[in-house]
Amino acid sequence: MIAARFTAPLLGICLMASSTFAADPAPEKDLHSFSNPEHLRVKSLFLQLDVNFETRVLTGDAMLTIERVSADKTQPLVLDTRGLKVLSVTEIAGDDSVDAKFVLGKVDPILGQSLTIPIRANTTMVIVNYKTSPNASALQWLSPAQTAGKKKPYLFTQSEAIDARSWVPCQDTPAVRFTYKAAVKTPPGLLAVMSAGNDPEQKRTGEYSFEMNQPIPSYLLALAVGDIAFRKVGPRTGVYAEPSVVDKAAREFSDLEAMVKACEKLYGPYQWGRYDVLVMPPSFPFGGMENPRLTFFSPTIIAGDKSLVSVAAHELAHSWSGNLVTNATWRDFWLNEGFTVYIERRIMEEVYGKARADEEAVLGKQTLVKELAELPKSDQILHIDLKGRSPDSGLSDVPYEKGALFLKHLEGVYGREAFDKFLKSYFAHFAFHSITTATFAKYLDENLLRQGDPTQRAKANVDEWLYQPGIPAGAPNPTAPTFAAIEAQARDFLAGKTEAANLPAKKWSTQEWLHFFDSVPAKIGTDRMKDLDAAFSLTTSGNSEVLFQWLLLAVKNDYAPAYPRLESFLTEQGRRKFLQPLYEELVKTGDGKARAVAIYKKARPTYHPSATLSIDAIVGGKEK
Numbered sequence: 266m267i268a269a270r271f272t273a274p275l276l277g278i279c280l281m282a283s284s285t286f287a288a289d290p291a292p293e294k295d296l297h298s299f300s301n302p303e304h305l306r307v308k309s310l311f312l313q314l315d316v317n318f319e320t321r322v323l324t325g326d327a328m329l330t331i332e333r334v335s336a337d338k339t340q341p342l343v344l345d346t347r348g349l350k351v352l353s354v355t356e357i358a359g360d361d362s363v364d365a366k367f368v369l370g371k372v373d374p375i376l377g378q379s380l381t382i383p384i385r386a387n388t389t390m391v392i393v394n395y396k397t398s399p400n401a402s403a404l405q406w407l408s409p410a411q412t413a414g415k416k417k418p419y420l421f422t423q424s425e426a427i428d429a430r431s432w433v434p435c436q437d438t439p440a441v442r443f444t445y446k447a448a449v450k451t452p453p454g455l456l457a458v459m460s461a462g463n464d465p466e467q468k469r470t471g472e473y474s475f476e477m478n479q480p481i482p483s484y485l486l487a488l489a490v491g492d493i494a495f496r497k498v499g500p501r502t503g504v505y506a507e508p509s510v511v512d513k514a515a516r517e518f519s520d521l522e523a524m525v526k527a528c529e530k531l532y533g534p535y536q537w538g539r540y541d542v543l544v545m546p547p548s549f550p551f552g553g554m555e556n557p558r559l560t561f562f563s564p565t566i567i568a569g570d571k572s573l574v575s576v577a578a579h580e581l582a583h584s585w586s587g588n589l590v591t592n593a594t595w596r597d598f599w600l601n602e603g604f605t606v607y608i609e610r611r612i613m614e615e616v617y618g619k620a621r622a623d624e625e626a627v628l629g630k631q632t633l634v635k636e637l638a639e640l641p642k643s644d645q646i647l648h649i650d651l652k653g654r655s656p657d658s659g660l661s662d663v664p665y666e667k668g669a670l671f672l673k674h675l676e677g678v679y680g681r682e683a684f685d686k687f688l689k690s691y692f693a694h695f696a697f698h699s700i701t702t703a704t705f706a707k708y709l710d711e712n713l714l715r716q717g718d719p720t721q722r723a724k725a726n727v728d729e730w731l732y733q734p735g736i737p738a739g740a741p742n743p744t745a746p747t748f749a750a751i752e753a754q755a756r757d758f759l760a761g762k763t764e765a766a767n768l769p770a771k772k773w774s775t776q777e778w779l780h781f782f783d784s785v786p787a788k789i790g791t792d793r794m795k796d797l798d799a800a801f802s803l804t805t806s807g808n809s810e811v812l813f814q815w816l817l818l819a820v821k822n823d824y825a826p827a828y829p830r831l832e833s834f835l836t837e838q839g840r841r842k843f844l845q846p847l848y849e850e851l852v853k854t855g856d857g858k859a860r861a862v863a864i865y866k867k868a869r870p871t872y873h874p875s876a877t878l879s880i881d882a883i884v885g886g887k888e889k
Contacts, residue, residue, distance in 0.1 A: 299379035347377025348398035419491035442480035460556035555583030603668015645734035765796035
């Protein structure tokens with residue numbers, strides 16, 4: 266029989282949700298998925314979930330509409346799971362439904378467990394009834410004390426890269442795209458939102474329904490539940506956040522509509538309906554997550570002066586690069602992020618001017634050069650080899666900044682007009698598809714490289730950029746005229762020619778401050794630290810990027826007056842970009858290691874699982 270939770274009308278809804286897009290052949294085996302989309306492919310998903318904050322468990326059903334894409338009718342359906350308790354499986358063929366046998370495979374420390382379901386040749390749907398683990402890697406359950414409002418609990422998901430399988434049984438590979446619908450039941454007084462169509466006028470009924478008509482990969486599945494309010498900032502843009510944060514957030518993101526229009530002007534229409542954002546509690550582990558229709562943002566990007574909104578431009582750019590055209594495997598991650606950084610800077614140029622975009626590009630390359638000096642050559646390659654490794658091990662500035670630098674290089678070789686035309690055609694051609702680096706290289710060759718003369722094609726140097734370590738000779742070297750004065754002022758300060766109080770830093774932008782920090786050596790001494798702090802109150806800065814760089818410098822120089830702020834910074838937010846370098850710097854000395862262990866013991870329960878995974882390896886784990 267059909268699982269009791271699925272009524273006949275809901276079953277009909279799920280049947281109608283099947284994607285109208287043709288299936289993409291799986292171009293190569295995704296090493297980070299047990300699934301077998303080369304034989305059977307999920308086309309749509311219908312979720313019914315109950316949210317239980319007391320047990321920290323999601324209970325529900327996943328109805329998967331499937332199609333066979335190979336001639337072998339004996340193949341079972343293989344799904345990805347991690348820590349799920351599978352209660353039952355039902356398979357449906359027309360009006361006929363039967364209880365299905367299933368086997369959970371051996372636990373793999375990276376991949377989780379396979380869920381193998383032998384099905385009949387004519388089966389079109391499978392329903393998995395299941396529960397999540399209280400320790401599901403994608404889920405963070407926050408107590409009221411861990412939220413801004415301090416009154417109600419909060420839940421959010423983080424599915425990228427391979428954590429969707431910890432809250433939904435699915436083909437957890439970016440090669441597979443599917444539409445979805447969901448029905449979510451929450452405790453009274455809380456609002457649920459998802460990476461799908463959200464109604465800005467939605468009342469807090471405790472029962473919510475969602476629909477995503479465009480096919481997406483599993484890592485873009487997202488859910489948040491909490492005391493959430495909404496503010497409109499444009500005709501198709503708005504901001505969700507906790508009530509005490511929402512007005513400030515709406516002011517910070519008031520340019521969202523202008524950003525959407527700027528990207529449409531460059532690369533074609535925005536194809537996702539609304540573009541809303543959700544400002545998360547401080548424990549959110551990333552600056553942003555590009556969940557379609559509802560980007561998740563860390564509150565650390567709210568500076569009060571829009572100086573950190575490049576993160577918003579980045580996540581919006583994913584609506585074209587990543588969400589619309591997606592990497593088919595995680596070794597192709599640069600196709601998502603390199604394109605997105607390039608587009609982010611084009612948006613910043615359109616909305617805030619070329620000088621601001623140039624500053625961001627200079628800072629990006631500086632960060633890349635520093636990181637390349639520390640990475641093994643194998644991790645300096647855009648088309649990285651991740652065999653036997655977690656996708657997270659490939660997270661560095663290489664797919665982001667080297668990828669963007671490659672595209673900037675192509676722009677320089679062929680000219681902006683020709684390259685913009687190519688990109689627009691690329692997004693139109695591969696819209697709602699997942700591709701590999703090889704597919705991109707072939708399309709690039711046929712639609713840009715061969716359109717120019719042979720000397721341009723040679724200058725493009727595609728193979729070296731994609732498959733070799735380091736930065737190729739002749740790569741773009743972005744410059745920002747505004748930074749020259751910062752470098753001169755830093756030299757005069759270090760030489761004792763200019764007192765800290767006489768630096769014109771009160772007028773500096775965030776980007777100029779970051780360049781100043783990059784222009785001084787790691788060890789400047791406690792006296793200079795004291796002078797800078799006295800002049801500009803850096804230890805109490807409300808700008809997270811400036812504060813992070815200052816605290817990093819404080820640890821390197823053993824500047825004790827900043828240590829209380831260091832502890833509060835590490836315990837009040839959970840953004841991995843800030844946590845990891847600070848803990849890594851702390852553990853380099855005995856005293857620092859002791860301080861790191863003490864802080865982490867207090868902070869660890871407030872961090873997202875993806876952050877603790879990284880920091881455990883640095884500090885020594887939860888037993889410390």
